[in-house]
Amino acid sequence: MPDEAVRIESLTKVYPGGIRALEDVSLTVRTGEFLVVLGLSGSGKSTLLRCVNRLIDPTAGRIWIFGHEITAAEGSQLRTSRAQIGMIFQQFNLVRRHSVLLNVLSGSLGRAPFFRSLVTRFPEEEAERARACLERVDLGGRGASRADALSGGQQQRVAIARALMQQPSLILADEPVASLDPALRHSVMRHIEALNRDEGMTVICTLHDIDLIQRYATRMVALRDGMLVYEGGPDEFDGETFKEIYGQDAVPTSTLTT
Amino acid sequence: MTDPTQNAATPVPGWRRNLTRLQAIGIDIVLWVLALLMTEFLVIAFSGRRGPTGLLVTPEEVLLLLHYGVMAVAAVMLAMAWHLARGILGAPPGGALVYGLPEEEQDVPWSQTFRGWFVALLIQLTLFTGWLITEVQLVTFLTKFSKASDIIRGLLHPSGEILQQGLVLLVQTIFLAFMATAFAIPFAFVLSFLAARNLTRRNRLTRLAYTLVRAGMNFTRAVEPLVWALIFISWVGIGPFAGVLALWVHSVAALVKLYSEQVENIDPGPVEAITATGASAIQVLRYGVVPQVIPPFLSFTIYRWDINVRMSTIIGFVGGGGIGYILKPRVDLGQWGEVGTLVLLIAITVWVMDILSAKIRERIV
Ligand SMILES: Nc1ncnc2c1ncn2[C@@H]1O[C@H](COP(=O)(O)OP(=O)(O)OP(=O)(O)O)[C@@H](O)[C@H]1O
Numbered sequence: 092m093p094d095e096a097v098r099i100e101s102l103t104k105v106y107p108g109g110i111r112a113l114e115d116v117s118l119t120v121r122t123g124e125f126l127v128v129l130g131l132s133g134s135g136k137s138t139l140l141r142c143v144n145r146l147i148d149p150t151a152g153r154i155w156i157f158g159h160e161i162t163a164a165e166g167s168q169l170r171t172s173r174a175q176i177g178m179i180f181q182q183f184n185l186v187r188r189h190s191v192l193l194n195v196l197s198g199s200l201g202r203a204p205f206f207r208s209l210v211t212r213f214p215e216e217e218a219e220r221a222r223a224c225l226e227r228v229d230l231g232g233r234g235a236s237r238a239d240a241l242s243g244g245q246q247q248r249v250a251i252a253r254a255l256m257q258q259p260s261l262i263l264a265d266e267p268v269a270s271l272d273p274a275l276r277h278s279v280m281r282h283i284e285a286l287n288r289d290e291g292m293t294v295i296c297t298l299h300d301i302d303l304i305q306r307y308a309t310r311m312v313a314l315r316d317g318m319l320v321y322e323g324g325p326d327e328f329d330g331e332t333f334k335e336i337y338g339q340d341a342v343p344t345s346t347l348t349t
Numbered sequence: 350m351t352d353p354t355q356n357a358a359t360p361v362p363g364w365r366r367n368l369t370r371l372q373a374i375g376i377d378i379v380l381w382v383l384a385l386l387m388t389e390f391l392v393i394a395f396s397g398r399r400g401p402t403g404l405l406v407t408p409e410e411v412l413l414l415l416h417y418g419v420m421a422v423a424a425v426m427l428a429m430a431w432h433l434a435r436g437i438l439g440a441p442p443g444g445a446l447v448y449g450l451p452e453e454e455q456d457v458p459w460s461q462t463f464r465g466w467f468v469a470l471l472i473q474l475t476l477f478t479g480w481l482i483t484e485v486q487l488v489t490f491l492t493k494f495s496k497a498s499d500i501i502r503g504l505l506h507p508s509g510e511i512l513q514q515g516l517v518l519l520v521q522t523i524f525l526a527f528m529a530t531a532f533a534i535p536f537a538f539v540l541s542f543l544a545a546r547n548l549t550r551r552n553r554l555t556r557l558a559y560t561l562v563r564a565g566m567n568f569t570r571a572v573e574p575l576v577w578a579l580i581f582i583s584w585v586g587i588g589p590f591a592g593v594l595a596l597w598v599h600s601v602a603a604l605v606k607l608y609s610e611q612v613e614n615i616d617p618g619p620v621e622a623i624t625a626t627g628a629s630a631i632q633v634l635r636y637g638v639v640p641q642v643i644p645p646f647l648s649f650t651i652y653r654w655d656i657n658v659r660m661s662t663i664i665g666f667v668g669g670g671g672i673g674y675i676l677k678p679r680v681d682l683g684q685w686g687e688v689g690t691l692v693l694l695i696a697i698t699v700w701v702m703d704i705l706s707a708k709i710r711e712r713i714v
């Protein structure tokens with residue numbers, strides 16, 4: 092595994108309509124890091140994460156994932172790169188009418204036999220693996236339930252299992268706990284942490300709560316108006332840096348969300 | 350980050366300003382032409398020189414076409430004059446429509462502006478002209494009801510003789526509608542993804558497909574099923590199959606519109622999530638889009654079957670099979686008792702279909 096998980100060079104994204112969401116962002120993420128991206132609402136965090144797996148096409152700049160330039164990839168090359176990158180969303184983004192197991196299995200679409208995948212027939216070893224992934228997020232018995240029958244915290248764990256199913260080397264998590272009750276946040280974050288610590292997956296995660304950041308991050312960067320304004324380790328991070336990033340009126344609380 | 354409004358403040362290029370000005374004047378020219386034509390029409394109609402609908406031009410009257418030219422020139426001049434004199438007369442309607450009303454005219458009641466009177470006059474003229482052109486005869490309508498009472502009596506006393514034949518053809522009607530709907534589903538299903546903007550905007554080829562499918566379906570839908578029936582009757586001959594084909598074509602176009610609107614309304618979240626797993630476009634469609642649209646698709650399809658049952662009656666009138674086929678000659682011959690039986694059969698079917706389809710759709714969504 093190369094030492095550099097992600098290298099971003101001069102990344103700029105201008106949305107149609109002229110909104111400059113990212114402005115010349117350069118950043119390197121080392122393998123095994125748990126990088127937290129912070130910044131105010133609208134500062135470009137989601138845009139940055141979505142550029143990394145090309146859900147959004149950048150306007151300018153280049154991105155390498157484990158040495159392969161994803162910004163130059165097309166077609167099956169791009170899909171292979173994407174399959175290496177698991178993504179977790181604020182709104183879980185499960186297929187609500189599919190079963191929990193099928194949702195997890197869809198994490199293997201990148202390598203699944205094409206025609207069989209269209210009729211939702213997956214190889215038995217994949218089904219085996221999907222059940223194991225569900226075990227990992229403590230949802231072993233729920234494979235047959237419809238996804239929308241689960242609670243928010245459970246749905247997000249299914250989403251984590253789906254990402255895990257990809258057997259990725261990199262996880263992108265965009266505010267993975269922002270739609271959850273504060274009491275549930277650690278239970279979800281613990282699973283993401285486990286991927287990072289036990290499986291050695293690199294994690295890039297956007298978070299807002301200062302205690303979550305201090306608890307899980309190994310390094311953080313901050314965006315303001317699309318520009319990289321801060322980079323540092325968790326030890327240097329305190330109330331003062333927080334105010335610098337979020338503005339002087341901001342109060343660091345554990346429940347601050349957007 | 351740049352404020353989006355800054356971009357909006359970039360100066361409007363000169364040609365664009367001239368274009369809107371032309372647009373405003375263009376609208377006024379059209380309005381003046383309409384006003385002049387309708388005035389002329391009324392004058393002609395009341396002077397009795399021609400019948401009320403006698404505006405058609407005969408060969409001898411071709412010379413008269415000249416006066417349309419004169420009228421157009423007059424309209425152009427009037428519109429231009431108003432635009433130049435808008436300081437005195439107030440904004441003309443075209444200008445008001447294209448630029449919006451100028452500040453000082455915004456709260457003035459219509460009766461105090463030249464524009465208000467002009468528009469009021471146009472509406473009056475349209476009403477009068479419409480009255481003459483559609484040959485409205487209020488007196489006849491109110492006094493000659495007795496002539497229709499035979500029909501009403503017949504409808505109220507349905508004859509039993511035709512019941513059996515009617516029932517057989519009613520079954521044919523329902524199946525005709527069913528086959529047309531069933532054939533339409535796979536075509537509409539595939540086309541609807543190409544007709545959805547959110548799925549097609551990322552790539553040039555699919556954008557082209559979007560434009561083509563949209564245009565094609567809009568055209569197909571604009572042609573009445575009755576016309577399609579006539580086309581297919583000359584193609585495959587009189588009978589229910591022609592009706593199936595006619596309703597099929599129309600249903601595909603109608604369903605593509607309804608389906609694609611649903612596709613455009615899906616939650617983009619699952620689509621993103623499936624794309625992020627490295628799935629191919631078809632897999633994204635299968636896992637991210639299709640599960641979200643199945644319930645509304647089913648609902649619209651049942652609704653369409655319901656509509657097709659109604660339409661197939663009319664299709665039968667021109668020879669497209671179904672119950673309309675035996676209804677038409679009985680209407681022509683004035684056998685109102687039998688017509689009554691058939692109309693009753695159709696009414697009951699439509700009513701039952703309506704209730705059933707509402708119930709099923711309630712269940713699904
Ligand atoms: N699809 C889009 N089209 C146009 N503008 C967009 C789009 N998505 C985001 N933006 C704009 O880009 C800027 C950055 O958005 P982004 O979603 O990356 O911010 P964020 O930091 O994730 O905010 P939040 O914390 O609210 O999620 C915002 O000004 C937003 O309005």
Ligand SMILES: [Mg+2]
Nearest residue numbers: 136137138265
């Ligand atoms: Mg965001």
